Amino acid sequence: MRLVDLTDKRFGMLKVLKRADYNKGKNVVWVCQCDCGNVVDKVGNYLKTGDTQSCGCYKKRNEQTNLRDQYDAKRVDGVAKQLFKDKVPRKDSSTGFRGVSKYYTRKSKELRYRAWITVAGERKYKSGFLTAEDAYYKGRLWLEQKYLPKGDNTNA
Ligand SMILES: [Zn+2]
Known part of the structure; x- marks a missing residue:
């Protein structure tokens, strides 16, 4: 399969900086910067399907917000x-x-x-x-x- 270059593309809170220097199995891994400042490696397919939209902080923040709101x-x-x-x-x-x-x-x-x-x-x-x-x-x-x-x- 041809590699789709995701550099500079944005997925939710993540902006792709560059391709990582390794793969996860057959999956291409990308180095992404989250809006919160974290830099994380994410599998390209999950980015494209929308399964991965932050470094993980978004989910955490929602949980905290819910607790705090209650x-x-x-x-x-x-x-x-x-x-x-x-x-x-x-x-x-x-x-x-x-x-x-x-x-x-x-x-x-x-x-x-x-x-x-x-x-x-x-x-x-x-x-x-x-x-x-x-x-x-x-x-x-x-x-x-x-x-x-x-x-x-x-x-x-
Ligand atoms: Zn984040």
Whole structure:
């Protein structure tokens, strides 16, 4: 069978960098970079059929999100949405939310969001959010409530 060159092709979160220097049986293996930053070797056929769409982090993240949502639904969501429903995030930062930045976890290099606020020249953080929206509503606005005097949270 003729080799189809998958270099630079994208499959879900994976972008093919180059062909690996080995095969798995009759299957051609490709070196792929995941959107999360991981570089992994994947069999070309699974990429083409859609069976492989990330380095494995996507599945993991969904599981974590589900667990966390169940937990938060009870504890935080109701409160946060009530408290902050009149707040509209300003879409002017790289994440689309004021006071929210992306980062990658040190060990597993997974994408996370961190909320921050500057109070009297000192920066306060709340990290570990899976989405920018969460970081804003449950992090940034929480920080505003905690650190800013009431009614003075416009320019921080
Ligand atoms: Zn990944």
